[in-house]
Amino acid sequence: MKRVALYATIAAFSFFSAAPFLWMILTTFKTDRDLYRAQGNPFLYNEPATLENLEFLFLNTNYLGFIRNSLFIGTLVVIITLLLAIPAGYSLARLAGRWGERASIGMFLIYLVPPILLFIPLFRIVVALGLNNSLWSLVVVYPTITIPFSTWLLAGFFSSIPRDLEEAAMVDGYSRLSAFTRVVLPLSVSGIIAVIVFTFTLTLHEFIYALTFVTASAQRTISVGVPVELIRGDVFFWQSLMAAAVIVAIPVGIVYSLFLSRLVAGLTMGAVKG
Numbered sequence: 001m002k003r004v005a006l007y008a009t010i011a012a013f014s015f016f017s018a019a020p021f022l023w024m025i026l027t028t029f030k031t032d033r034d035l036y037r038a039q040g041n042p043f044l045y046n047e048p049a050t051l052e053n054l055e056f057l058f059l060n061t062n063y064l065g066f067i068r069n070s071l072f073i074g075t076l077v078v079i080i081t082l083l084l085a086i087p088a089g090y091s092l093a094r095l096a097g098r099w100g101e102r103a104s105i106g107m108f109l110i111y112l113v114p115p116i117l118l119f120i121p122l123f124r125i126v127v128a129l130g131l132n133n134s135l136w137s138l139v140v141v142y143p144t145i146t147i148p149f150s151t152w153l154l155a156g157f158f159s160s161i162p163r164d165l166e167e168a169a170m171v172d173g174y175s176r177l178s179a180f181t182r183v184v185l186p187l188s189v190s191g192i193i194a195v196i197v198f199t200f201t202l203t204l205h206e207f208i209y210a211l212t213f214v215t216a217s218a219q220r221t222i223s224v225g226v227p228v229e230l231i232r233g234d235v236f237f238w239q240s241l242m243a244a245a246v247i248v249a250i251p252v253g254i255v256y257s258l259f260l261s262r263l264v265a266g267l268t269m270g271a272v273k274g
Helices: 004-027 051-058 063-095 099-111 121-130 135-141 143-159 163-171 178-189 189-205 207-213 221-229 238-258 260-273
Strands: none
Touching: 004 238, 051 063, 051 238, 063 099, 063 135, 063 143, 063 189, 063 221, 063 260, 099 260, 121 135, 121 207, 121 221, 135 143, 135 189, 143 189, 178 189, 178 238, 189 221, 189 238, 207 221
């Protein structure tokens, strides 16, 4: 009975978590008349399913361009974040002494500053650099969010790795840089994966900066382009909106599932040891 109760609870929570995605998939293929019919069963197809909503999404909007823009920005921001956060986190964990932990906490507190308070000064910087209304403005701005948190997380993760391993490598003739790249980095894969997943998903769903700094339709990201293109005044293209959300959510969900154990290890070890 305990086993049955456990599996029943897990099944209930799994269905609760998956229900929004099932509803989005169901809505994607519904016709307008079926979707807005009050007498019909909302959980069934009362009329034959249709692909017109997907055709409208791909042919009448710049959805594929939004995806390309988001992938371009996300890839560059991940690279910039790793290049800066990894050495910064290692320095705070190994070379900064007593104030390293305080500095990492201070960087984490910077991450907690609401974006609504920062977009005006950041906008002035973007305009001064001549990057307004371009993808490069987001490439410059997003690391201000991702680097503080990633540095704090990696500093805690590096602190959890015993110093003896590095010292043994240095006794064998390795320099500190070689000991870091050959010993510490391979043991830090979980933390690095957590940083990559966090950074990339943040660039996908961030809205305020993407709305403020980019106005041209060809330069928009998914988080802004989809609602702007598919919500026109008081007309909501619900089926195409659901299709756009599902197409993005499924790959992200697969990535989370594949790296779930490493992601949880990276977040928890960084939070506990940092």
